[in-house]
Amino acid sequence: MTKLVRAAVLTNYLEVTQYLGFNPRDVMAGVGLSRAQLLAPEQRIPIDAAVRLLEDSAAASGCQSFGLSMAESRQLSDFGVVSLLLSHQRTLRDALQVVVHYRHLMNDSLAIFIEEAGKMVLIREEVVTETPMPSRQATELAIGVMFRLCAALLGSHWHPYSVNFTHQPPDNLQLHRRLFGCTLEFGSEFNGIVCSDASLDMTNPHADPAMARYAQSYLDSLLSHEGASMLFEVRKAIYLLLPMGRATIEQIAQTQGMNVRTLQRRLKEDGCAFNDLINEVRRDLVLRYLDNPNYSLGRIADMLGYSMASSFTRWFITQFGMPPAAWRSAQKQGNKLPTDLPGEL
Numbered sequence: 001m002t003k004l005v006r007a008a009v010l011t012n013y014l015e016v017t018q019y020l021g022f023n024p025r026d027v028m029a030g031v032g033l034s035r036a037q038l039l040a041p042e043q044r045i046p047i048d049a050a051v052r053l054l055e056d057s058a059a060a061s062g063c064q065s066f067g068l069s070m071a072e073s074r075q076l077s078d079f080g081v082v083s084l085l086l087s088h089q090r091t092l093r094d095a096l097q098v099v100v101h102y103r104h105l106m107n108d109s110l111a112i113f114i115e116e117a118g119k120m121v122l123i124r125e126e127v128v129t130e131t132p133m134p135s136r137q138a139t140e141l142a143i144g145v146m147f148r149l150c151a152a153l154l155g156s157h158w159h160p161y162s163v164n165f166t167h168q169p170p171d172n173l174q175l176h177r178r179l180f181g182c183t184l185e186f187g188s189e190f191n192g193i194v195c196s197d198a199s200l201d202m203t204n205p206h207a208d209p210a211m212a213r214y215a216q217s218y219l220d221s222l223l224s225h226e227g228a229s230m231l232f233e234v235r236k237a238i239y240l241l242l243p244m245g246r247a248t249i250e251q252i253a254q255t256q257g258m259n260v261r262t263l264q265r266r267l268k269e270d271g272c273a274f275n276d277l278i279n280e281v282r283r284d285l286v287l288r289y290l291d292n293p294n295y296s297l298g299r300i301a302d303m304l305g306y307s308m309a310s311s312f313t314r315w316f317i318t319q320f321g322m323p324p325a326a327w328r329s330a331q332k333q334g335n336k337l338p339t340d341l342p343g344e345l
Helices: 013-020 025-031 047-061 066-071 076-087 092-101 136-157 174-180 209-223 230-244 249-255 260-269 274-290 297-303 309-320 324-332
Strands: 004-006 044-046 110-117 120-127 162-165 183-186 192-196
Touching: 004 047, 013 047, 013 066, 025 047, 044 047, 047 066, 047 136, 066 136, 066 174, 076 092, 076 136, 076 209, 092 110, 092 136, 110 230, 120 136, 120 230, 136 162, 136 174, 136 192, 174 183, 230 249, 230 260, 230 274, 249 260, 260 274, 274 297, 274 309, 274 324, 297 309, 297 324, 309 324
Parallel strands: 162 183
Antiparallel strands: 004 044, 110 120, 120 192, 162 192
16 A cells, blocks of 8 residues: 655645746656645655655756755644644653654654764654655755754754765755754765754753643544554664664564564564565665765675675675676766666565
């Protein structure tokens, strides 16, 4: 079944096209979306269509920061029915937990993982589509929106250490510097934001516990009608944890609140095995990583969970019919390379 998200994920799309003097009619038609759908924020649209629209629009308009331009004027109210609960959370930590818990009511393609490392906090984000595709614009939009959420709750107290992207920087960083105002790390090992642990526990002076309880009760009633796809949730967890070396079946089962046997049974009911999903995510991530000239083959092997480069090379050959070094060389020369060779599943 096609995964759907609220059309609100494309809030400000039409405004950005107008600002750029770009007519989006053809690219919207190309992905099967209409202006009427974008004007109805609660309407559900296919995840893949939304992500592809952003990539195609960036290419057609010549704006390398198309997605981030959409994030620049996002408001807390754009989170829809979750906005009220977010605005009355006691701390940013509480607000982030709300985003994670109620993500099905906002953007079901977004995977979020909050990792604490000493006095630093990493807010990792990945945009996960049904089929592998470029998602640079959607990633920058998601991180821009998360940054704006934190700023809305903390105001002048929001001072993150860095904003990180796995992709390379655009030719012009003016928008990135204006919106984020902190260190920008491109070619990073993850997509997301790094901030201090103290930021997460600053008190929101506008929080009203009574309003928060009311909003949560209402949202919980909606969740019962929003059956989330367990298979898709597992894929999102793998996208986040694989580069961290933590995408074991035990860790993934824990993220889903179940034991390993239950996870295996549920996957089997969906006609899938855990190793199938790991392989699927590896195939998508490896092409992203090879496109980044800052990543050595050894580093890529490590990020995909291979302790030996030779094991990584053998796996890559079975998946794509050539060694990774040959793939990268051919890509630099502009040769069209196949991505749909049958792999060992």
